[in-house]
Amino acid sequence: MSADNAWARLRRWALGCWPWHARDAGNDIPDALWLPVWQRLSFLHLLSPVEAARLRDLAARFLRQKEFHGGQGLPITDEMALDIALQACLPLLHWGPGALDWYGDFVVVVVHPDEVVARREVVDSAGVVHQVRDTLAGEAMAGGPVMLAWSHVASADTDALRGHNLVIHEFAHKLDMRHKPLGSDAAGCPRLPAGYMGLSAKAARAHWQAQLQQAYEQHRQAVAMHQRFGAEAPWLDAYGATAPAEFFAVACEAYFVNRQRLAQAHPALCELLQAFFEPAAARARPSA
Numbered sequence: 001m002s003a004d005n006a007w008a009r010l011r012r013w014a015l016g017c018w019p020w021h022a023r024d025a026g027n028d029i030p031d032a033l034w035l036p037v038w039q040r041l042s043f044l045h046l047l048s049p050v051e052a053a054r055l056r057d058l059a060a061r062f063l064r065q066k067e068f069h070g071g072q073g074l075p076i077t078d079e080m081a082l083d084i085a086l087q088a089c090l091p092l093l094h095w096g097p098g099a100l101d102w103y104g105d106f107v108v109v110v111v112h113p114d115e116v117v118a119r120r121e122v123v124d125s126a127g128v129v130h131q132v133r134d135t136l137a138g139e140a141m142a143g144g145p146v147m148l149a150w151s152h153v154a155s156a157d158t159d160a161l162r163g164h165n166l167v168i169h170e171f172a173h174k175l176d177m178r179h180k181p182l183g184s185d186a187a188g189c190p191r192l193p194a195g196y197m198g199l200s201a202k203a204a205r206a207h208w209q210a211q212l213q214q215a216y217e218q219h220r221q222a223v224a225m226h227q228r229f230g231a232e233a234p235w236l237d238a239y240g241a242t243a244p245a246e247f248f249a250v251a252c253e254a255y256f257v258n259r260q261r262l263a264q265a266h267p268a269l270c271e272l273l274q275a276f277f278e279p280a281a282a283r284a285r286p287s288a
């Protein structure tokens, strides 16, 4: 079901008759809508006024470009759409005017009231096909829609203490899959900007993969020690130990909602992500 809310109406109208570049996008979001959503998401309050204005602008453009569909009869309000847009756009904050192109391979965001059960076929090493049931809080596919469970989106503020954020997790998968050959899966290595960390493209990719793999192995080991031997649980979500792509998505969640805690647990990983998400700041930093 497509939400016929103010955003949908605004989008149809704007696409038809008003060129985007002629307007101040942030003004499209009325204060009465902006303020309650902004206040609820306290992890955004560390942004500077300039960054907050930029996020508002990005969110307005995101809302124009995307369509929100409520699953199982869930009505999508303007507040819900803005809530999702703000979180989805947070990773794009320092990537300049073309940043939304990273989300250019899809239009639809499907929001279910709660987790959904998906039936899948899995082929084992002997070639036997098994029917499995997965419970999903969210899903992102290359070239396809993003699915989110509203119950998880709604708890974003309290989840931030644990470094969790469903919206950022799924949109990090989108970043990971974007600008790659069609059919490529997320692998934990998004396309890196030119000059990433002052390295050539080849060296930058090698550096990224080595650093991410090292942090991933460290996390896997910590999770295994906790699960098998009762050692203290690592702070970062154990789900990140299931695959490098999930580790990247889980690390992005923590980076955007509780960076201080991530930097304590994985300082090198935090630096790697900062150089990706804030390339100008990384270039300006004096080398030590």
Ligand SMILES: [Zn+2]
Pocket: 169, 173, 245, 246, 249
């Ligand atoms: Zn995932």
